[in-house]
Amino acid sequence: MIYRCASVFIYIFELCKMTTEEIRVRGTVQGVGFRPTVYRLAKACGLRGDVCNDGEGVLIRASGTDESIEEFIKRLQQECPPLARINQLTRKRYEKEFLFHDFVISHSISSAAKTEIAPDAATCPQCQAEIFDFYSRWYRYPFTNCTYCGPRLSIIRAIPYDRTHTSMAAFAMCAECTKEYNDVENRRFHAQPVACHVCGPKATLERADGKPITASMFSMLDDVDAVCTLLQRGEIVAIKGIGGIHLACDATNETAVQKLRQRKQRYHKPFALMARDLEIIEKYCIVSDKERELLQSSAAPIVLLQKKEPNTKNTPHTPHTPHTPHTPPISPSPHLPISPSVAPKQNTLGFMLPYTPLHHLILKRMNRPIVLTSGNISDEPQCIDNDEAREKLSKIADYFLLHNREIVNRVDDSVVRVVGDQVQIIRRARGYAPAPIKLPPGFDHVPAILAMGGELKNTFCLLNDGQAILSQHLGDLENAATFTAYQNTLNLYLNLFEHKPEAIAIDKHPEYLSTKLGQELGFSNQIPIYSTQHHHAHIAACMAENHLPLDSSPVLGIALDGLGYGEDNALWGGEFLLADYHQFQRLATFKPVAMIGGEQAIYQPWRNTYAQLISAFSWEEISSQYGDLEIIKFLNNKPLPLLNQLVSKKINSPLASSVGRLFDAVAAAIGICREECNYEGQAAMEMEALVDRNILNNYEENQNYSFEINILDNIYCIDPSPLWQALLKDLQQQTFPGVIAAKFHISLAQAIGKIATSLCQHHHIKTVVLSGGVFQNRILLEQLSKYLKNSGINTLTHSLTPCNDGGLSLGQAVIAAAKLIKK
Structure with missing residues (x-):
């Protein structure tokens, strides 16, 4: 009896020590496996409560001892999922009724959008292993993904990031996928694009001339594998990827590369390359540790690499072997030189590694690099729609590998290089956008600002709550189709992030289409317009990404470019x-x-x-x-x-x-x-x-x-x-x-x-x-x-945004913010 009373006393004492907190986590925390991590850690720490997504990020209600909650918070920051990023974690005592007897994952709550959208992420090692595992149900499935990888920005229509708000809503999950989607211990728990051969998107190969394809035409495991054979034969194939359609050919085949240049009407600009693995890239280029890290990162950008000097002694002669339907093509030696027409008169090559299962499967048998360039006619936006591709690319490509998952947002490949030991982003798109850039001290509570960017290499910028969200690279607005795409993407971002600008920042150049559109938006919505000088915006962008505070002393900004509109109306x-954020003196x-x-x-x-x-x-x-x-x-x-x-x-x-x-x-x-x-x-x-x-x-x-x-x-x-x-x-x-x-x-x-x-x-x-x-x-x-x-x-110097006009919108935004704060 005494023992039982003591036990009750201890239980009551422990209960009195329990506290309940509401923990708010902001950052890149949706669609990246964050809630399963919270669940796992909460259970390990003996907490009760729940976790859910909402418009601001992730909301956690947790009850336990002070020690267990502290341990939970510490481990959450240390064991964050690979693609997640915590920008802010706030805690307060939870005073409402608490009815949880265990820890659970609750349904998403719709509220004002203040969370981040994760960039599209390259295939993780686990998914890559599964697509080549004969015993896996994802064997050779080109759209395999999990919470650590796969499409994000390219498929999303609205926040919160739930399947119903993506282009995956068209695909009902099968029983097996549903089971994994709902299994909190599985890495596919609430992975919104999860799918398999049974229920997911499908890739199909078709001829550009509309004629049927038969299995007797070439040896192949499936339509995706057939692309490798076609590339080895010297054909040009349009391949629908994660954020757009690319044109591909064998990079060592001069005839194929020249044919692609002539058909695409892109006669000199370097082509991007993709290779199956680092071993192949290193046969052609010098790769530093930093460059290797970039190539293998979840962003998987195009990395500009120094060419190796050709060594003819190591280039064996490969005789031509006639191909028949019953004779698989011989894979030429990986030492075959890259066509000189890939990057004419350049001493660098732009290489990337496969970043989707589709690309991994295509290149499995490809022992040499391929050209993988935007699927467009020169200067137009990259095609993203199947019918659009058939209409515009049928005179360029010999074959199409398309799929039936809609690309909601066009996202080009990012381009980076390493200077010294510092990354220099030349084009910020897939893998990086729309990850926000944290603003320096002093910009914490600025009102919502929309910056329209420049005319060339355009991006726009949404500034709010101490962070800047740059759009992906959108291109040169002087092209009518690009300008239309710019307007559509701008409307999408404004809706996605429920961004209601209180000021609009534009370039001083009166003829920029972005300037004119910004003026129209300002006048029609009665929003103040802040005009910024082009080179001041360049300098302010670099200051902001280097985290110079709002009240920092003036710097000497050296801005060198093609041209920008000056204060004296000259070029x-x-x-x-x-310069500082407020003003400048020439x-x-x-x-x-x-x-x-x-x-x-x-x-x-x-x-x-x-x-x-x-x-x-x-x-x-x-x-x-x-x-x-x-x-x-x-x-x-x-x-x-x-x-x-x-x-x-x-x-x-x-x-x-x-x-x-x-x-x-x-x-x-x-x-x-x-x-x-x-x-x-x-x-x-x-x-x-x-x-x-x-x-x-x-x-x-x-x-x-x-x-x-x-x-x-x-x-x-x-x-x-x-x-x-x-x-x-x-x-x-x-x-x-x-x-x-x-x-x-x-x-x-x-x-x-x-x-x-x-x-x-x-x-x-x-x-x-x-x-x-x-x-x-x-x-x-x-x-x-x-x-x-x-x-x-x-x-x-720049490392988070391009030093070219692709970073201009960030500079416009912080200059306008500085003026608003001062005002």
């Missing part, structure tokens, strides 16, 4: 700004030079060469001293009197301080893309690839091309006139173009470094921020960063 593109610039023919100067680099030369000297002087040079002979065959008139009368020849155009001018002078460029930045990219590395490694300052520093409109002006005299002399002496390219890169970096150092000393600036598309040039970025570091200057 800027080589700017040194004393301290220095590059000498403005005419863009003869306006936009034509972007695509015909010789126009920039001529403009630079006549800005520095008289043409008579140039012709008399350097008339024997190929570039001068070339220019003399152009209608120079007409061009001179355009410049003198300022007809369609605006002055621009563009460093991008300076690169074009130098490239054309040494024979690179002289007549025309087929894509933006081609001349600069090819000149960077041509740089003589020996010169970089053994450079002496007396080899420099000089720049003059003058005063223009009360600011410093960098004048490249002396550079041209030295460069023309080098051409006369038949100096190798790679040497000239190296000297130009180093000289430009040192000229920028010298004036930056001087400005920092004069204005007592401690930090330099580098932004703008020109800093995609690895050599310039490395050389300038090295110079500034040696000068003891703290230097910030």
